[in-house]
Amino acid sequence: MGPGRFGAADAEGLDSFAEKIVPHQVVTLVIANAATERTENGAVERRIDFSRERRMLCGACGHRWKVDLDWIDRWEQATEMCPGCGMTCEHEDSPRVTVDPDDPALDDDKVSRFSWYHTSTQPDWPTKDFDPAALLTAEARIAMGGDQRVAEWAAGQRAKALHVGTYEAAVHNMLRRIDDQAEHGAQFYLYRVHLKPSVVVREGWLVDPSNFVGDVVLGEVCPPGVDVARYLNYHEDPGGLSLALGRGAIAVVQQVAVPLTEAWDGGWVRDAVAALADIPDTVAPVTGGLSRFVRPSSPRAVLCRRLGAALAGRLPVNLQGQFASAAALAEREDPILWARRTSGLFELIDDPGRVLAALDEAQDRQVGGQVIPMP
Structure with a gap:
């Protein structure tokens, strides 16, 4: 696939492509x-x-x-309840x-x-x-109410x-x-x-x-x-x-x-970088009724997001959303550095030893x- 040839059909195939790079097994995260x-x-x-x-x-x-x-x-999500009394998460004493x-x-x-x-x-x-006040500008000090208020705030910090x-x-x-x-x-x-x-x-x-x-x-x-x-x-x-x-x-x-430096999975990084090589990084405008609320993304950022989500799917459920967010492609981030960073984050959980x-x-x-x- 060459630059500029990324279409709707390609977007629909990204999820299955990501799954090929990241198999669906949940890792056992224990030392x-x-x-x-x-x-x-x-x-x-x-x-x-x-x-x-x-x-x-x-x-x-x-x-x-x-x-x-x-x-x-x-x-x-209120689909489970206390086996003793049947209370769900909506109640104050849940x-x-x-x-x-x-x-x-x-x-x-x-x-x-x-x-x-x-x-x-x-x-x-x-x-x-x-010194929590060390980096405050003169304007910030004035906005906070002057030196006395800043000193009180710093003491609290x-x-x-x-x-x-x-x-x-x-x-x-x-x-x-x-x-x-x-x-x-x-x-x-x-x-x-x-x-x-x-x-x-x-x-x-x-x-x-x-x-x-x-x-x-x-x-x-x-x-x-x-x-x-x-x-x-x-x-x-x-x-x-x-x-x-x-x-x-x-x-x-x-x-x-x-x-950690060089603590990434070399095979995953190579596959991810190869997958991203010909994916355009030009931001595509968002159209439709949600255009005011959705931040435009490039096809490369979309694939990175799906690759990160596929990795996240191998983690315990309470880490998945935040890991996927942390694995998002930053603006102008090099794909190689992104792949190494994302794999390195995963290894913090997968290989604590x-x-x-x-x-x-x-x-x-x-x-x-x-x-x-x-x-």
Whole structure:
């Protein structure tokens, strides 16, 4: 197919073409023996399983049961109900994911021994001398009400808790940010976080304390004498435990830029690039009644979207939409770089062991003190 010869019939065939490049099998996303592995710092790596079953708790009748992610997806569409009382998701007290009572992070003594994870676009997270007002322009300061108001706002920003969670939650958070916060072209970093052995953990766990933009005031969840608070994460790795903490609770971090360089599937990249080679990248105007609401796309962008969606179809259902969005072709993005980036994102989920190996080779950066190796 040469440039300029892309027509309606070709568009109809793109889905089946994408399926040839990405077979329809769902990958098993588990590192089976990770629960007993330790890093050079002595921290314990827990089992990574994006597809694991979740625990549900009905707020109306108190029934507890296990479900898979497909069940949760159907429940969110009101096609499933509580087996105890028949309540669906539309009700205020409807069932929600809850903490697994067998989660090892419920053991206070183990919290500081585990590796925790975070993704960020900041290359030096957690920043030592964080100044949230540093990049504000003079016009922005005036619009905010002057220097006093800016100082108050900055103090509020510095009072926020940091967040760390499971590997699954960190990757999910990155996909959500690319999808929701227009950080499509940003470079992300994955951090492995080691806590100070002396941290004081708040008793029990909290229901996700984040406000509507995901912020938590540290002093509200970690009162004096407490360094770390566990909370049930509803949004990323739902049902998993994440931590709210201050910078002083962190001993050491290791970081890698993600997706990893040269961590893509070479066969998939070659097939995708070959498929895109003769597809025109000229944006076609949208016609009809929806033209005001639909952003014009080129045939190349359409095929990239369908190739990305086919890859997404191999992932757990709660990651599919955000992965497909993250895999969209950016404006003027080179097809080779797009294919490598998309495959690299997929490998973060499909092959976590490779990422952990890269972190093992990463240099320790001291944040608040040394990690004491455990026997």
